[in-house]
Amino acid sequence: MKKLLLTVSIATLCLFQAEAQKIKGSDTMLPLSQKAAENFMKANPNATLIVTGGGSGVGISALMDGSTDLAQASRRIKFDELQKLQDAGKTTKEVIAAYDALAVVVNPSNKVSNLTREQLEGIFTGKIKNWKEVGGDDLKIIPYSRETSSGTYEFFKEFVLKNKNYMNGIMSMPATGAIIQSISQTKGAIGYVGMAYLNKDVKAVHVSYDKGKTYVEPTVANAKNESYPIVRALYYYYEVKSAAKVKAFIDYILSAEGQKIVADIGFVTVK
Numbered sequence: 001m002k003k004l005l006l007t008v009s010i011a012t013l014c015l016f017q018a019e020a021q022k023i024k025g026s027d028t029m030l031p032l033s034q035k036a037a038e039n040f041m042k043a044n045p046n047a048t049l050i051v052t053g054g055g056s057g058v059g060i061s062a063l064m065d066g067s068t069d070l071a072q073a074s075r076r077i078k079f080d081e082l083q084k085l086q087d088a089g090k091t092t093k094e095v096i097a098a099y100d101a102l103a104v105v106v107n108p109s110n111k112v113s114n115l116t117r118e119q120l121e122g123i124f125t126g127k128i129k130n131w132k133e134v135g136g137d138d139l140k141i142i143p144y145s146r147e148t149s150s151g152t153y154e155f156f157k158e159f160v161l162k163n164k165n166y167m168n169g170i171m172s173m174p175a176t177g178a179i180i181q182s183i184s185q186t187k188g189a190i191g192y193v194g195m196a197y198l199n200k201d202v203k204a205v206h207v208s209y210d211k212g213k214t215y216v217e218p219t220v221a222n223a224k225n226e227s228y229p230i231v232r233a234l235y236y237y238y239e240v241k242s243a244a245k246v247k248a249f250i251d252y253i254l255s256a257e258g259q260k261i262v263a264d265i266g267f268v269t270v271k
Helices: 002-019 030-043 056-065 079-087 117-125 151-159 176-185 220-224 240-254 256-265
Strands: 021-025 049-054 070-073 092-106 114-116 142-146 171-173 189-194 206-208 231-239
Touching: 021 056, 021 240, 030 049, 030 240, 030 256, 049 056, 056 070, 056 079, 056 151, 056 231, 070 240, 092 151, 092 176, 092 220, 092 240, 092 256, 114 117, 117 142, 117 206, 142 151, 142 176, 151 189, 171 176, 176 189, 231 240, 240 256
Parallel strands: 021 049, 021 070, 114 206, 142 171, 142 189
Antiparallel strands: 070 231, 092 189, 092 231
C-alpha cells in the first residue's frame, strides 16, 4: 500500500512540475515578476509560477534551451540570440511590460548630486578617478557594475558609455541588491540600478545629457515626460508555440491591475 501511495505521490509531483510556468532572467524585473506572479496565483489557485533572476542573458539562454517559458529582459534581444533561436527552429514573441529609468547612485554622504553623461563615461571607463575631479571631496571613486550577463550592464554601456569599455578591474556585482548594499557601505562608491531599487540607503544623482545645461532626477514623472534621459523598455520573450501557456500571465501584466503593480513597484506603465 505504501508503495502505491509513493507512486501516486511521485506522479502527482511530476504533473505539478510539468504545469509550473517558469519565468527567468533580468534582475531588474525580478520585483515586478515576483509581485505579479504572487497576485496572479492568488487569483488563479491552480496556476504555479516560478520566478528567478540571473540576468537578461541568462533568461534568454534559458529560453533557447527550453528551461524557461518566459525570459524577462531589461534589454532587447540581440541579433545573434535571435539567430540561435531561429536555427533551433524557435520563433519568439516580444512583449514590452514596462519602462524603467536607470538611476546612477552614490553613497548618501557624497556631496556630488549632478553628473553629465561625459563625466559618467569618464568615471566608468577609468579616466576620472577622484571625486574632486567632478566637484566632490578628495576621495577615490569606486565604480560598481553589474556582471556581463546583465541587460542593465549592456544598456548602460551602450547608452551612457557610448559603447566604450568599462574600466579594467571594475567591481562587478551579480545582483542589483548587491550594488545597493555595497554603495550604501562605501563612501566613494558609484553604480547604476533600476529605479524600482532606489531607497534611502543610496542617493540618486541628477544626470545631464546636454553637457551640463540641465540636470534631471530619475523619477517616474520625469521618465514619463521624457525629460530624464536614461529610460529603457523592460521585456518578456516567449516561444510562439508556448503562447497558450503564457497568455494568461502576459494578459495580466498588461491589464489595469498588472500595470498598477508596475507603477507600485516604481516602474513606468506602458499605458
